[in-house]
Amino acid sequence: MKMHHVHNYYNKTTFDQGHTHKMRGVTSYEIPTGNSHVHSYNGVTTVDRAHVHHYSGVTGPAIPLAGGGHTHEYQGPTTIDQGHCHHYKSLTGKEKATP
Ligand SMILES: [Fe+2]
Numbered sequence: 604m605k606m607h608h609v610h611n612y613y614n615k616t617t618f619d620q621g622h623t624h625k626m627r628g629v630t631s632y633e634i635p636t637g638n639s640h641v642h643s644y645n646g647v648t649t650v651d652r653a654h655v656h657h658y659s660g661v662t663g664p665a666i667p668l669a670g671g672g673h674t675h676e677y678q679g680p681t682t683i684d685q686g687h688c689h690h691y692k693s694l695t696g697k698e699k700a701t702p
Protein backbone atom coordinates (compact mmCIF):
# COMPACT_ATOMS: atom_id res chain seq x y z
CA MET A 604 0.00 0.00 0.00
CA LYS A 605 1.36 3.41 -0.93
CA MET A 606 1.80 5.68 2.08
CA HIS A 607 0.45 9.21 2.01
CA HIS A 608 1.00 12.01 4.49
CA VAL A 609 -0.54 15.08 6.07
CA HIS A 610 0.86 17.87 8.27
CA ASN A 611 -0.41 19.39 11.49
CA TYR A 612 -0.28 23.17 11.58
CA TYR A 613 -0.59 25.74 14.33
CA ASN A 614 -0.10 29.50 14.31
CA LYS A 615 -1.37 32.78 15.62
CA THR A 616 -2.70 35.43 13.26
CA THR A 617 -1.42 38.98 13.13
CA PHE A 618 -2.59 41.40 15.83
CA ASP A 619 -5.33 43.62 14.40
CA GLN A 620 -8.09 45.63 16.04
CA GLY A 621 -6.65 44.75 19.43
CA HIS A 622 -6.66 40.96 19.19
CA THR A 623 -5.28 37.83 17.54
CA HIS A 624 -6.81 34.42 16.76
CA LYS A 625 -5.23 30.98 16.74
CA MET A 626 -5.41 28.53 13.87
CA ARG A 627 -4.93 24.81 14.27
CA GLY A 628 -5.66 21.87 12.02
CA VAL A 629 -4.46 19.17 9.68
CA THR A 630 -3.72 19.65 5.98
CA SER A 631 -5.03 17.56 3.11
CA TYR A 632 -3.05 14.68 1.71
CA GLU A 633 -0.24 15.61 -0.65
CA ILE A 634 -1.13 17.10 -4.04
CA PRO A 635 1.65 16.45 -6.61
CA THR A 636 2.98 19.58 -8.36
CA GLY A 637 5.96 19.46 -10.69
CA ASN A 638 8.74 17.60 -8.87
CA SER A 639 7.33 18.44 -5.44
CA HIS A 640 3.92 18.52 -3.76
CA VAL A 641 1.65 20.89 -1.84
CA HIS A 642 -1.26 20.49 0.59
CA SER A 643 -4.56 22.32 0.87
CA TYR A 644 -6.02 23.39 4.20
CA ASN A 645 -9.02 25.25 5.51
CA GLY A 646 -10.71 25.92 8.79
CA VAL A 647 -12.04 28.39 11.29
CA THR A 648 -9.97 30.40 13.77
CA THR A 649 -10.52 30.39 17.51
CA VAL A 650 -13.13 32.73 18.93
CA ASP A 651 -11.66 36.03 20.13
CA ARG A 652 -13.61 39.21 20.81
CA ALA A 653 -16.78 37.23 20.10
CA HIS A 654 -16.07 36.41 16.45
CA VAL A 655 -14.16 33.98 14.24
CA HIS A 656 -12.61 34.17 10.75
CA HIS A 657 -12.45 31.47 8.11
CA TYR A 658 -9.37 30.68 6.05
CA SER A 659 -8.33 28.38 3.23
CA GLY A 660 -5.28 28.03 1.04
CA VAL A 661 -2.61 25.87 -0.49
CA THR A 662 0.87 25.49 1.02
CA GLY A 663 4.12 26.06 -0.81
CA PRO A 664 6.25 23.13 -2.02
CA ALA A 665 8.09 20.81 0.38
CA ILE A 666 11.06 22.30 2.27
CA PRO A 667 13.55 19.63 3.46
CA LEU A 668 14.40 19.67 7.17
CA ALA A 669 17.99 19.20 8.32
CA GLY A 670 17.08 16.21 10.49
CA GLY A 671 15.02 14.49 7.79
CA GLY A 672 11.44 14.97 6.74
CA HIS A 673 9.99 18.18 5.39
CA THR A 674 7.76 21.13 6.14
CA HIS A 675 5.70 23.58 4.04
CA GLU A 676 5.25 27.32 4.32
CA TYR A 677 1.68 28.60 4.27
CA GLN A 678 0.33 32.10 4.42
CA GLY A 679 -2.64 34.24 3.58
CA PRO A 680 -5.36 36.49 4.85
CA THR A 681 -8.39 35.31 6.79
CA THR A 682 -11.90 36.27 5.74
CA ILE A 683 -13.13 39.73 6.63
CA ASP A 684 -15.50 39.62 9.59
CA GLN A 685 -16.68 42.50 11.74
CA GLY A 686 -14.85 44.89 9.44
CA HIS A 687 -11.35 43.43 9.61
CA CYS A 688 -9.21 40.47 8.63
CA HIS A 689 -5.91 39.06 9.91
CA HIS A 690 -2.88 37.62 8.13
CA TYR A 691 -0.78 34.58 8.92
CA LYS A 692 2.49 33.06 7.75
CA SER A 693 4.01 29.96 9.28
CA LEU A 694 5.52 26.54 8.67
CA THR A 695 3.61 23.28 9.05
CA GLY A 696 4.79 20.50 11.32
CA LYS A 697 6.76 17.57 9.96
CA GLU A 698 4.83 15.08 7.83
CA LYS A 699 2.70 12.38 9.43
CA ALA A 700 2.43 9.20 7.41
CA THR A 701 -1.05 7.79 6.87
CA PRO A 702 -2.12 4.72 4.85
FE1 LIG B 1 4.14 17.39 2.63
Ligand SMILES: [Fe+2]
Nearest residue numbers: 624656687689
Ligand atom coordinates in the same frame (compact mmCIF):
# COMPACT_ATOMS: atom_id res chain seq x y z
FE1 LIG C 1 -10.55 39.13 14.31
